[in-house]
Amino acid sequence: MVSKKIILPVVILSFLFTGLILFNAGQAVAAEGNLFIGSRGDTVVQVQQALNTKGYWCGTADGIFGPKTYSAVIRFQREAGLDVDGIVGPQTKKALGLGYSSPAYTPSRGARTLTLVATGYCSCAKCNYPYGGQPSYLGYPLKKGIVAVDPRVIPMGSRLYIEGYGNAIAADQGNAIKGNRIDLCFSTHQEALNWGIKTVKVTLY
Numbered sequence: 069m070v071s072k073k074i075i076l077p078v079v080i081l082s083f084l085f086t087g088l089i090l091f092n093a094g095q096a097v098a099a100e101g102n103l104f105i106g107s108r109g110d111t112v113v114q115v116q117q118a119l120n121t122k123g124y125w126c127g128t129a130d131g132i133f134g135p136k137t138y139s140a141v142i143r144f145q146r147e148a149g150l151d152v153d154g155i156v157g158p159q160t161k162k163a164l165g166l167g168y169s170s171p172a173y174t175p176s177r178g179a180r181t182l183t184l185v186a187t188g189y190c191s192c193a194k195c196n197y198p199y200g201g202q203p204s205y206l207g208y209p210l211k212k213g214i215v216a217v218d219p220r221v222i223p224m225g226s227r228l229y230i231e232g233y234g235n236a237i238a239a240d241q242g243n244a245i246k247g248n249r250i251d252l253c254f255s256t257h258q259e260a261l262n263w264g265i266k267t268v269k270v271t272l273y
């Protein structure tokens with residue numbers, strides 16, 4: 069009889085191997101939207117934030133699925149009773165509260181606070197290609213205080229307070245603004261560039 073203490077590391081190693089093979093297999097897995105070692109991007113940021121929030125610390129949410137994120141995913145999957153494969157697929161996303169089938173943010177009464185990834189834009193043609201010069205989705209002129217949101221996360225017309233930005237109204241939408249992304253309008257292109265990309269607390273009233 070083999071001791072459990074030996075089996076576990078072996079199992080983890082074999083999963084690690086599987087992860088690396090899948091990483092090399094690449095596209096098929098990526099096409100399904102699964103995240104695994106080597107994945108990068110906003111969805112990885114969401115996964116990392118969800119893991120950190122749930123107490124499975126994986127370091128700063130930098131959008132890079134590295135070894136720390138992998139081991140946090142493993143720990144989360146094990147404790148959540150999921151298949152422990154280190155791959156963030158539909159089941160793991162759902163358990164983390166991500167994905168549109170089970171929204172991470174359920175509306176509630178009164179003020180609520182979301183942690184979102186905020187980028188900046190302005191009214192210029194570069195920022196609004198191919199819609200340069202057009203008003204926001206709700207018809208307000210594009211200026212500071214207008215923000216683009218995913219209406220499945222924040223209802224259009226919501227009054228918001230955004231840490232480091234100020235009061236705002238959810239009055240615009242954007243192709244790239246999905247899930248936990250938000251786009252803050254600035255008066256000038258330079259101010260939008262200066263903002264860059266930040267993780268902010270957003271209060272909805």
Ligand SMILES: [Zn+2]
Nearest residue numbers: 190192195257
């Ligand atoms: Zn601009």
